[in-house]
Amino acid sequence: MTPDATIEPLIEPCPLVPTDTPCSEIASHIFSRGSRHHILVQRPDGEVGVVGREAFLGHIARTPDRSTLAHQAVGDLAVWDLPTVSERTSLTAAAVRMMSADGGNGFRDLPVIDAAGVAYGVIRPVRLMRALADSSARHAETDGLTGLASRERLMSALEEALRALRTSDSRVLVAYLTLDSLRIINDSLGHHHGDAMLRTAARQILAAAAGADVVARLAGDEFAIVTRINLPSTVAVEAAAMAFGERLRAVLSQPDPSLPSTARARASIGVVAAENPTEDPDELLRLADAAMYSAKLAGGDRVQFGRRTAEGIDKILNDALYLTYQPIVDTITGVPTAVEALLRMHRGADDESFPLDVKQRAARLGATLDLDRWILGHACRALRHWEADDFKPARGLVMHVNLSPESLVVPGLADGLLSTIRDSGVSPQRIVLELSELSRLGDLAAARAELRALDAAGVRLALDDVGISLDTLRFLQEPIPFSIIKVDRTIIRGAGRGSAVDAEVLSVISRIADELDVAVIAEGIETDRERDAVRHAGIGLQQGFLHYRPMSEPLLKARLVAATTPRQRIRAI
Missing domain, CATH: 3.30.70.270 (Reverse transcriptase/Diguanylate cyclase domain)
Structure with missing residues (x-):
């Protein structure tokens, strides 16, 4: 029986009698034939009621003088005002009509009519509900x-x-x-x-x-x-x-x-x-x-x-994924102080894309933390290689890496991340983990001990995307060791266009950060007006296309050299 099945197999045929039929005739019918069926009664105007067999027998048992049954119409015992159904009515539709007929004493039996409108049977609640349950189970x-x-x-x-x-x-x-x-x-x-x-x-x-x-x-x-x-x-x-x-x-x-x-x-x-x-x-x-x-x-x-294999998602995705790097700039000096590692995916020789489906797949595989560690490990090794090559502009450079909200609930979060950092040979003080404000407060609270362990080891935590919902500023009141706020592009864009509300929000975030001794980074800077609005709010760290786009390692190294060489310093690419 499918979800669209009809009630036809569940119909119980019943005799149909006029409403003035004496109860004694009905009793004779039931006792002589041993009928197990209900009785349908019909008024002259065509309305159909139902007399339940059990209810009728109960009435007889409560009537001391059986002779009075000959003068009592069966219609007096019927339940009226019932919706009718036909054999073509679906299980779901019949259930809806049955519930509408609930008079407070439980579901009612419903009369069933044929194509000509003549009543010939009933559908009982117990059979209908059992059929619905069976159908739902099969549908599931x-x-x-x-x-x-x-x-x-x-x-x-x-x-x-x-x-x-x-x-x-x-x-x-x-x-x-x-x-x-x-x-x-x-x-x-x-x-x-x-x-x-x-x-x-x-x-x-x-x-x-x-x-x-x-x-x-x-x-x-x-x-x-x-x-x-x-x-x-x-x-x-x-x-x-x-x-x-x-x-x-x-x-x-x-x-x-x-x-x-x-x-x-x-x-x-x-x-x-x-x-x-x-x-x-x-x-x-x-x-x-x-x-x-x-x-x-x-x-x-x-x-x-x-x-x-022991390599897990690293083995599966290694050839498809790579990292780009976007600098974070001190706008007073124009020199990058940090870079953010951003995940990208090859889809063809001339096609690159944001790997949202990769992250979704990792979440479905239960490998979100594996993917985060893959990114963290590659970013840390890149930083270590720059230092090993005696690349002077990389000295003191901080690496930002995003941590997925799904990873917060994985047991052993801190140990796994710290192990990845240690294996790379990079100091934990050089790493910032960015947690999106889209992370649920409950997950952040549950991960509080893990986040504190990361902070105690020297890893700094940043609250990313602040401004999408200002409710998340309350995260800063929680005992979670955030030391950096990253303001979302939506606020920056509005302030750059002269929105008084967004400019005030930017100033409020800056003041709160000052009071809590938290650094602020404005991300998504694309125009001079946005840069100026951020400066006016007292925020000195910026990230965005106006300064640098995400870039490969070789290009990043060239841009860092240019930024730290006064005669060749450039602002954007």
Whole structure:
């Protein structure tokens, strides 16, 4: 029974009698035939009421003189003012009507009418609610668009398949795939074509994975398959897993004649294999997910086997990610005092982009702190290399690195970050960790001990993006050791355009920072007016395109030399 199923299988036929029918006739009908049904009664104007069998028998039991039943109309015992339903009414619609008929004594039985408007049965609350619960449970296990299983059913099937390894010589394969072109199809041809492509992909996957334990749609363009295979001793499990993935990839590359020629699925696929019943199902799925993303970063339309390696997300993303650096300038001297390490991602020879999807993927893999440590480690090693090369402008330069809000709740946060810094050979005093004001106050409070440990080791903490919501200035009242505030571009832009409110907000932030002995950096400076507005507010540290854009290491070194050489000092690039 689907969520759109009707009440037809739940209808209980009932006799229909006029409202003036004597109760004695109804009693005779019930006792002579052993009827278990309710009674429908109808007034001359066509309104239908219901007399419940139990309620009727209760009335008889309370009537000492049974002869009076011959003079009492059954209509006097009926429940009236009930909405009617038909066999075509859906479960959900019937439940809504039943709830509207609740008179304070519980849900009512509803009369059912046929196409001609004649009442012939009832729908009882207990049967309707049970059917709704069953339907909801099935709906929770099924994707509405493709009919494939949900994540819950997938995990259940995977757990069962792993348990079966205790008594068999089979192997469990998990494939995780994403359609490389769905976003392009949605944008260029419309979401109706995108939905059609998803349905086509679901049919193709089912055909290619015939006999699989389960095929599921996990998210927009992501699918997963769990299957068991028996291997001869001459076939390696990795080879079998790759062959399975290639079969999926080949089938998905086939065009659907009913779709535009450009609407081809093509897929990036990650596959993993399990031979041990003690494998962690969640970890297997994460490993397959990571392998899929590795295939996607490598260009897509390919299969990647997921290996358990110590490198984690570093191994997967190393070739795709890199850092750029944007200086933070003392506007009185014009000399950079710090640089911020910014994550970027290669997507092609001539294409670079902000890696938001990488961060989202890391969060889904539970590897946000791994990614943060990857960035921190590369930034620290860059700073160490500059010093080792006797690059004088880098002496005393401070490195800013962003810390994701998701990392705040990871156990061992401080130990992990400090270990990364120590391994690089850089002093913790040279590192600033920026925490977005989008971090939840509860997470910051929960991480208070970890943040204090970082501060005690010499790492400074900056509250980033201040100004998006001034409520976050209350963070500075918490016992969290922030020593730097970074004012968001939204406030800077308004102050530069002459907004009295934004200028006052900027001044308020500056005054609060002075009182709390906290440094302030204005970020997103793009015009002379914005620079001047920030100076007027008493803020001497600035960051933005007016001064420097994010740049590669070689270009950064050249700009630092120019900035620290008086005859060649320049302001912007």
